[in-house]
Amino acid sequence: xxxVDVLKKAGNICRAIRVELPKRVVPGTxxxxxxxxxxxxxRDGGALPAFPVNIxxxxxxxxxxxxPRSDKKFExxxxxxxxxGAHIDGWPVDNAMTIDLGEHDELKxxxxxxxxxxxxxxxxRGPKATLSDIGxxxxxxxxxxxxxxIVNLTGHKIDRWLLHGGFSIxxxxxxxxxxxxxxxxxxxxxxxxxxxxxxxxxxSEIYRLVKPKRQRLPGPRAVLxxxxxxxxxxxxxxxVSKPEYLRLLSRxxxxxxxxxxxxxxxxxxxxxxxxxxxKEGKVEQLT
Numbered sequence: 001x002x003x004v005d006v007l008k009k010a011g012n013i014c015r016a017i018r019v020e021l022p023k024r025v026v027p028g029t030x031x032x033x034x035x036x037x038x039x040x041x042x043r044d045g046g047a048l049p050a051f052p053v054n055i056x057x058x059x060x061x062x063x064x065x066x067x068p069r070s071d072k073k074f075e076x077x078x079x080x081x082x083x084x085g086a087h088i089d090g091w092p093v094d095n096a097m098t099i100d101l102g103e104h105d106e107l108k109x110x111x112x113x114x115x116x117x118x119x120x121x122x123x124x125r126g127p128k129a130t131l132s133d134i135g136x137x138x139x140x141x142x143x144x145x146x147x148x149x150i151v152n153l154t155g156h157k158i159d160r161w162l163l164h165g166g167f168s169i170x171x172x173x174x175x176x177x178x179x180x181x182x183x184x185x186x187x188x189x190x191x192x193x194x195x196x197x198x199x200x201x202x203x204s205e206i207y208r209l210v211k212p213k214r215q216r217l218p219g220p221r222a223v224l225x226x227x228x229x230x231x232x233x234x235x236x237x238x239x240v241s242k243p244e245y246l247r248l249l250s251r252x253x254x255x256x257x258x259x260x261x262x263x264x265x266x267x268x269x270x271x272x273x274x275x276x277x278x279k280e281g282k283v284e285q286l287t
Contacts (some may be wrong), residue, residue: 004284007184007277010093013045018097018287025099028078031055032066034074034082035238041100042086047102050085051163052206052236055213057081061153061190061269062171062261063204065236068243081271087233090161095287096273104268107191109268110145112169114189116140118155122276123283127181134172134180138189148196149189150269153261158184158275161232162250167255182287194267205237207246208256215254220245222228224254234258279286 017038020056024034042049045216052065057078066072074080083096117137122129134155142149148261155169167178171189209230215221223245227235250257264270275286 004277004279007093007222007286008093010047010088010091011275013042013047013086014084014093014287016045016094017041017093020099021082023098025074025080025082025101027074027101028068029074030071031072031074032070032238035066038082038084042084045086046087047086050087051092051234052238054083054271055080056083056135056271058268059194059263059266060201060260061150061198061263061271063206064260065205066207066238068238074101077111079107079268080268081269082274083271085163090231092158092163093184093275093286094158094163094188096188096271096274097258098270098272103268104144107147107193107268107270109110109140110147110191111189111272113141113145113186114138114149114191114196115231115272115274117283118187119274119276122180122185122187122248122278126281126283129180131169131176131178131180132173134187135170138187139172142171142191147191147193149261150192150196150198151191152197153188155186155188155273158186159196159216163233177254180278182278182280184275184277186273188271188273190269191259192263192267192269192270194263194269197264198261199264201262202259203247204260206234206257206258207250208232208234208235209254210256213251213252213254220248224249
C-alpha cells in the first residue's frame with residue numbers, strides 16, 4: 001500500500017481546492033475556467049490530476065468535462081457537481097462536492113448527510129464495517145430528506161493507477177455482509193429528485209487507454225503514443241495535442257469513452273464524496 005504521507009499530501013491538495021470552489025463557481029464563469037483552475041492547483045501542489053475534472057449539472061450525474069476552448073457558462077438556478085482527484089506516483093484520492101446556484105439546499109444536504117452517515121459507520125466500525133452497514137446508513141439519510149439515492153452509482157475501492165479497483169460500495173442496503181477490510185476507499189453518495197437510476201447518455205470528452213491497436217496513420221499513432229503516459233487513469237480531449245483523433249481510437253477499441261451519466265427520469269442530482277484510508281484497524285479521512 002502507498003505511504004500514508006503520499007496519500008495525505010494528495011488529500012490535502014484536494015481539501016484546499018474544495019474550500020476555494022464556492023467562490024469560483026458562479027453564474028457567468030465558464031466551466032473550462034474552473035476545470036483548468038482545479039487541474040492547475042493540483043499540479044502546483046506537487047501532484048497530478050487523477051482524472052479530468054467532472055463538472056456535471058442538474059440531471060447529469062457524472063462524466064461531463066468541458067471540451068477544448070468551450071465557452072459554456074454556469075447559469076443561475078443550476079445544481080453543480082464537481083468531482084476531481086489527485087494522484088502522486090499513481091496513488092489517487094477522489095472527492096466531490098455540490099455547489100447550489102439555485103434553490104436546492106435540501107437536495108445538496110441529502111448527499112452531504114448521506115456521506116456523513118456512511119462516514120460515521122466507517123469511523124466507528126473500521127475494517128469490520130460491512131457494505132450493507134455503510135449503504136444502509138447512506139440510504140436512510142438521503143430518504144430522510146425526501147430524496148432517492150442513485151442505486152447504480154457507487155463508492156469504490158481505490159488501488160494504484162486504478163480509481164475503481166476491487167469492489168463497489170453501494171449507496172443503499174445491498175444486504176452484503178462483506179467487510180470493507182483495509183485499503184483506500186471512496187464513499188460517494190448521489191441523491192436525486194428522480195427515480196434513482198442513471199443511464200448512459202452521449203459520449204463525453206473523457207477517455208481511458210484500454211487495448212492499443214496498431215495504427216497505420218501518423219496522427220492516431222502519435223496520439224496513442226501520447227496518452228500512454230496516463231496509464232490506466234482517465235484523461236480528456238483538453239489534455240491531448242490532437243483531440244480530433246480520439247473518437248477514431250475509441251471506435252477501434254484502443255480507448256474507452258465514458259458516456260455522460262444522466263438520471264433516467266430527468267431528476268436533478270447532488271453528490272458528495274471523500275476518500276478514506278483504512279489501515280491497521282484505523283480509519284483516516286484523506287480528502
